[in-house]
Structures are given as C-alpha cells and as structure tokens.
Amino acid sequence: MTTRARHLRADAARNRESLLAAAEAEFADRGFDASIADIARRAGVAKGTVFRHFATKEELIAAIVSAHFAALMTVARELLDAPDPGAALLEFLTVAAEELQQHDLTFLQEVSEGTAAGTELRNELHATVGSLVDRARAAGAVRPDVTGTDVFVLICAPVHAVGFLPDPAPGMWRRYLSIIFDGLRPEGANPLPGPAPSWP
Structure with a gap:
C-alpha cells in the first residue's frame, strides 16, 4: 500500500x-x-x-450501537483471563454501566435490533457475558441459579434505576450496581422463582 x-x-x-x-x-x-x-x-x-x-439512517444507528457493543466485547474478552472471576464480572458490569451512563443507547438499540450486524454483535456480547458468569459461578462468586442471560439483562439496570431520581448525585449508579451485585452472590440467597429466561 x-x-x-x-x-x-x-x-x-x-x-x-x-x-x-x-x-x-x-x-x-x-x-x-x-x-x-x-x-x-x-x-x-x-x-x-x-x-x-x-446508506440509510438505520444503518448509521446500527453502526453507533455496534461500536459500543464492540468496545464492551473487547473488555469482556480481556476479563475472561482474569485470575478472580468474581471481581472480573463486577469490573465488566462497572465498565458497562459507565459506558451506558455516558451514552444512553436505549433508543438507538431499539432501532438497530432488526439489523443483522446489531443482532450478531448483541448475541456475541451475550455469549461472552455468559462465559464471565460461568467462570464466576464455578468459582463460587455467583449463586448457582443465576445465568448469563440474567446478568446480561441487568447490565442497564443501575443506570435505569438512577433515571427515576429527580437529581441524582454523580456516580449514584454505583450504589445500585452494588445492590444488584450483592443479589448475585450466593451468601444468604433464596431460590429464584420461575425458570431462567431463554435467549433467542
């Protein structure tokens, strides 16, 4: 070249x-x-x-969402080799919440979900998060009845929780991430009701 x-x-x-x-x-x-x-x-x-x-506005939106998914995927893959699987999962959820706090992708993700590229990247990220959860569960850091899909759908939860507050303090989402992660721990956990969610 x-x-x-x-x-x-x-x-x-x-x-x-x-x-x-x-x-x-x-x-x-x-x-x-x-x-x-x-x-x-x-x-x-x-x-x-x-x-x-x-070529289209939808293609542009799919590219925006895909870039953020790809960035999260890079982080998740790097954490698969971390020596402490529980800490690795918490670090990923922290990075993901920080990303979502800075970039509200909810609307854009809804528009891009029908695109092949967006769906493929989302599925890849789901699978990688599942591997992080599997490692954490095997290490005893996560309760045995929690699945990768459970954790995947909770990624946005800390930021969405803060959205209900009229004037949240900076970093308030960390409080809710801590509550969520404590709910993933095996200590004192009660059995979860209903079957685990499936992933298409």
Whole structure:
C-alpha cells in the first residue's frame, strides 16, 4: 500500500468516527427525528459524505450501537483471563454501566435490533457475558441459579434505576450496581422463582 493510500484510508476512518460521534450527539438531542442534514452539519461535512459511509439512517444507528457493543466485547474478552472471576464480572458490569451512563443507547438499540450486524454483535456480547458468569459461578462468586442471560439483562439496570431520581448525585449508579451485585452472590440467597429466561 502506498503512502497516499494509507493517508486516504486514515482520513476515511477519521471521517467515519467523526460522523458517528456527531450522529450520536444529534440523536441524543433530537431523537430519531434528527436528519442526515443535521448530522452532516454537526460533523462539518457535506450531506453526501454521510451517505457515502452509511446508506440509510438505520444503518448509521446500527453502526453507533455496534461500536459500543464492540468496545464492551473487547473488555469482556480481556476479563475472561482474569485470575478472580468474581471481581472480573463486577469490573465488566462497572465498565458497562459507565459506558451506558455516558451514552444512553436505549433508543438507538431499539432501532438497530432488526439489523443483522446489531443482532450478531448483541448475541456475541451475550455469549461472552455468559462465559464471565460461568467462570464466576464455578468459582463460587455467583449463586448457582443465576445465568448469563440474567446478568446480561441487568447490565442497564443501575443506570435505569438512577433515571427515576429527580437529581441524582454523580456516580449514584454505583450504589445500585452494588445492590444488584450483592443479589448475585450466593451468601444468604433464596431460590429464584420461575425458570431462567431463554435467549433467542
């Protein structure tokens, strides 16, 4: 690859990242009503530049969500080799809550769920979280009747809990994460009612 080709590829990658950041900010401000023109204006590029990278608004949203899923997946995979499986699971849930606190992806995730890329990444993240839970359960750090799916659906819970408070203190979500994680521990646990949830 020539130096010019490398520069062009690097420029394209920077443009894409800039577009994703601008789009996420615009969607946070305006919801799904945010237009491609608004996003292009915020990113400082022409409208056609957006369409060169993303054919539709849905494809753009799927790319935003996929980037966050991919970042969480990298963290989860690295923690699979941690010497303390219980601490590794808590660290992952902490990182995930921090990510969700900074980036409210609930709306964007709902829009992207029908896309093949979004579904595949979500399933991969679910499987990796399941492996973290399996290790923690085998080490006795997590109660035996808790599954990976149980923990996966609790990832957003600390941030959502804080959303019900009128004026939460910074980092308040950590309080609710501690409550949730204590509920995952085997000490003093009562049997969970009903069967464990399935995953499609």
